[in-house]
Amino acid sequence: MIMQKKEIIQTLTLIFRGTFGQPTLDLRDDLTANDVENWDSLTxxxxxxxxxxxxxxxxxxxxxxxxxxxxxxxxxIESKLDIHPL
Amino acid sequence: MSDFFVNILKPVIDNIEKYSDRNAFCIDGVFFKYADFGKTISKIRQEVKKIGKDVTRIGVVGNDDLETYASFFALWLENKYYVPLSPMEPIDRCLQMINQFSVTIILDSSHLSVYPENLIVPTNQLVFSKIDLEYENRGSEDDLVYILFTSGSTGIPKAVPTSRKNLLIFIESMVNEAYELTFEDKCLQCNNLNFDGSVLSYLYPLLFGASIYTVPHDQIVYSYIYGLLENHQLTTAFIAPSTIRYLRPYFNEIYLPALNYCALGGEGLSLDLLNEWAKCIPNAIIDNIYGPTEFTIYCIFARYNRSDISVNKAYNGIFHIGKPFIQTKILIADSENNEVPLGVHGELCLSGGQLTQGYLNDDEKNATSFFSKKGIRYYKTGDICFVDEEGDIMFVGRIDSQVQIYGYRVELGEIEYYARKLLNGLNVYVTAIENCIGNMEIVLFIESGPIDTNSLDTKLRQLLQGYMVPRQICFVSQFPLNNNGKIDKKKLIASLKGESTINEVA
Structure with missing residues (x-):
């Protein structure tokens, strides 16, 4: 089954929240490392x-x-999943 | 005649004319020619001339742009020197430094400066009127070229001044004994300007008319560096081993035959990592370079042997640091500053023309970090080393509570100082441990039950450089003590690795 974009965003949001320790972080297309605290080379x-x-x-x-x-x-991620559908 | 003006400023000024149409810099994907660089130096110099002759110590905000690099030369041409102020560093820390060390003028190319308006010269707003690159040798070789700060345990960074003579002797040694460039070289500059490795990465190429490729501050460093190395076929690079370690999962995709020279330094270099990295850069001469800021960039190096990798010596897996430059004298000393026999561990002490005059306004630290023996002045590096039968220096570890984080020397006491202060005097212990990819990161132990540390994290970020802020915080109701009544550091660290159960990890 190919993952829908909406599901990708939902999953990605949880990953971002966990990685940066920000439980309320929401994703936008134009979000960059400058916008998120602690987003550096290690994180x-x-x-x-x-x-x-x-x-x-x-x-x-x-x-x-x-x-x-x-x-x-x-x-x-979409293109990678197209090639290797879940 | 050998001096800073003749051997460092003149070649750069000559190259501005000789290679005017060649690229000097590639900054955030934009190319600037040597002619552009000359114009930018000239326009900034016009403003610098308006500053009184007695004001020589000038702050420069270390942005990634042409104005910032040009500012260094504009100051040098006017017999002044720079104090780099990192835009990534908390403003409170920078303000503390400029107050502490009496910096009253700051060259700032930022669109929105965070410094008081009356202190800044906005170098990005200046208009070019005429070329002004004439130089006149004034002052003395003991005059300064820059001041850099290293972490200090009192909460105030130590200010390390570097003189014209220090820098000149480094450059001469590098040219004669390590590696020379040509005008065709394309060189990586990925070092923060408050780290003296940056001087190697921007000044050295300019002496030869080569091009410099910089890494913007808002980029993920390791992947951007790879992009530069591959897309622009860069020929030389000075990189910290921790950056290479980030790239390690991708080594099978990396093949950079254009790279001719790669210097690695700023922290211990694992021979395993080096052997793997060497395959990614099949044509590069690789040097492991060693040197504290107090001894101007670097003074000892070991060249990696590609043809027979079995001869590459290591101690505890860390590649040796080789031999000093001819003008550097080393002493491996015991705690009384006496030389130890060959092969015996001791503190590495350095003497020679690259040695700083001493920390500014810090007599106490100067008394403990420098000493004289038989009329020769030495700096105590705090690194434990020994010399083997072939005269090569093997790195063993740090003597004190300093660690290397991403190539930066960090005094753990400085982090403890602020953490303790912010936690109203709670007992704390800070250490550095290897993370999952083998890089060192900071861990803070707090002697307390679990408490909310969000505000601690935020406040530490305002006071310390990002790499100094603890990545892990652990609560321990009572610190384990050893037989001497001191904190049992081994037990604390073991608890973190799950080898003991004394703590609760946040």
Missing amino acids: HMLLITNIENQFGFKFKLKDLNKMKQVGDMITL
Whole structure:
């Protein structure tokens, strides 16, 4: 079954909240590391690992630089899941 | 004649003319030519000339832009020196530093400055009128080029002044003994400007007419660095091992044949990591470089042997640091500052032309960190080392409560000082442990039942650099004590790893 975008966002929101310790954090397409407290290289790595574990795929290093904002991240996750549907 | 003006300023000014049409900087994807750099230095210099001759110590906000790099040269041309103020650092800490060290003028290229208006020269708003790059050698070689701050246990950072002579001797040693660049080199600059590794990354390339590629502050550093190295085929890089460790999960995707030279330094370098990284950069000469800010950038290095990796020596898995520059004298000393025999562990002490004059306004620390022996002045690095039969220096560990976090030297006492203050005197202990990827991170133990630490975290972020803020907080109702009545640090740390049950982890 292919995951719907809405479900991806819901799952991703929980991952973000857990990673950055902010239980009320909501995602927007234009959200960037500048907008979220504690979003630095270390927490970014944890975020990436959490996303990979939750969705069951691995990002490529080149993918990481494509994700300038959360919207890019969602698009990328969608494309990864299209190739490897859950 | 060998001096700062002739050997450092003149080559850069000459390159501005000689390579005017070549790229000097690539900043956030935008290229600036040497001619642009010369114009920017000139316009800032016009403003610097308006500052009184007796005011020599000038703050520069360390933004990632051309104005910031140009400010350093504009100041040097006018016999002044810079104190970098990191935009990532809490403003309260920066204000404390500028008050403490009497900085009354700040060159600031920020669109919205956080500093009082009467202190700043807004370098991003200046208009270029004429080239002004003439230089005249005034002052002495003991005059300063910059002051950097290192963590201090009293809550006030220690100010380390670097002189023209210090910097010149470093550059001469680097050119003669380590690695020379050409104008065709493309060099990574990923270091924060309040870390002296940045001087190596921006000044050294400019001496050769090479190009510098910087990392914007709002980027995720490790993936951006990889993007620069690959997309622009960079040829040289100075990187901290912890950054390389972030890239480790992706090593099988990394292949950078254009990289000719890679210096790694700022913290212990694991030989395993080095062996793996070396495969990603198949054509690069790799140096492990060592040196405290008090001894100007670096003074000891070990070159990685690619042809026979079995000869690369390590102690406890940490690659050796090699031999000092010819102009650096080392002493491995016991607690009485006496030299220990070959092979015996002792504190690494450094002497030579790269040695700082001493911390500013800190006689107490100067008395304990520097000493003279047979007329030679030494700096006590706080690093335990030994020298092997081949004269190579092996790094063993830190002597005191300082640790390296992401290449920065951190005094754990400084974090304890603020945590204790914010927790109204509760007993605390701060340590650094290896996290899941092998990088060091800060852990704070609080002697108390669980309490809400959200405001502690927020306040610490206002007082300390991000990398100094504890990543984990643990509550322990009573700290375990050893036979001497001191906190049993081993037991505390073991409890964190689940090897004991004395604490509750937040």
